Amino acid sequence: MKGSSHLGIGIAVGAIAGYITHPDVMTVAICAGIGGVSGVAPDLDTNGLASNSITLSKKVSKVLMETAGIGILLTLIYQVMTQGMSNEIYIYGGMGLALLIVSRLITQRRMLTITGVLVLLLGFVLDQSLGILLAGSYIVFASFLPHRSYTHSLLGVLFYAAVLKYLDMEWPIEGMFAAGMAGYISHLVADMKVLPVNRRGVKWFAPLWKQEF
Structure with a gap:
């Protein structure tokens, strides 16, 4: 199923969860957004709507690094010509060369890894926020996983539940947990093989049991 379809389903179930929690427009709207984000989160393991929405494109990143x-x-060449050599020249020279090398090797998936690392750093900056640290960890792990593996399993559901739990503890939003879980689980249900639009199914019990459903 396409990312846009998962987004739409996530928004719908998130809105329903918000309405059940507290039937006012603001709660429903916020929960619809949370459900939509959660509805595409499992697909961070592939180059799709979710991963491309939270990362810079490879082309833009390559130009910036170069x-x-x-x-x-x-700048270093100018300093050497005007001020002579210094120990700092080697450090900054290495940084410049490293940026040029990385710009040639970077892929869109690794841009997602970098995004996850930046989220982890944000978690440390914000008084070691466990919710943000877990969110960053989820993004980093997903960037190395094959499509429809652990993010599309009960293991992924539990990990995402932990992210939502600690985010809700640190920044309480009414209906956040219910809307987020509804959105995430809706993605897995919509990817099941019982639906004729799906050629592959979901390995709910991976890594213990790799049967697709």
Whole structure:
């Protein structure tokens, strides 16, 4: 099923969860958004709507890295010509060369890994927020997983539940947990093989049992 379909289903079930929690427009709208995000979260394990929405494109990142790398090296050359050599030249020179090398090797999946690392750093900055740290960990792990593996299993459901639980403890939003879980689980249900639109199913019990349902 396409990412846009998962997004729509997630928004719908999130709105329903919000209405059940507290039937007012604001709660329903917020929970619809949470449900939509959660509805595409399992697909962070592939280059789709979810991963591409939270990362810079590879082309943009490549241009930024190359520009920064060349800028650093040109600045160092100017400093050497005007001020002579210093120990700092080697450090910054290495940084410039590293940016140029990484710009040639970077892929869209690794951009997702970098995004997860940045979220982890944000978690440390915000007084070691466990909710954000778990969210960053989820993104990093998903960036290395094959499609429809652990993010599409009960293991992924439990991990995401922990993310929602701690986010809700730190920044309480009425209906967050219910809407997030409804959105996430809706994705797995919509990807099941019982639906004729799906050629592959969901390995609910991976890694213990890899039967597709």
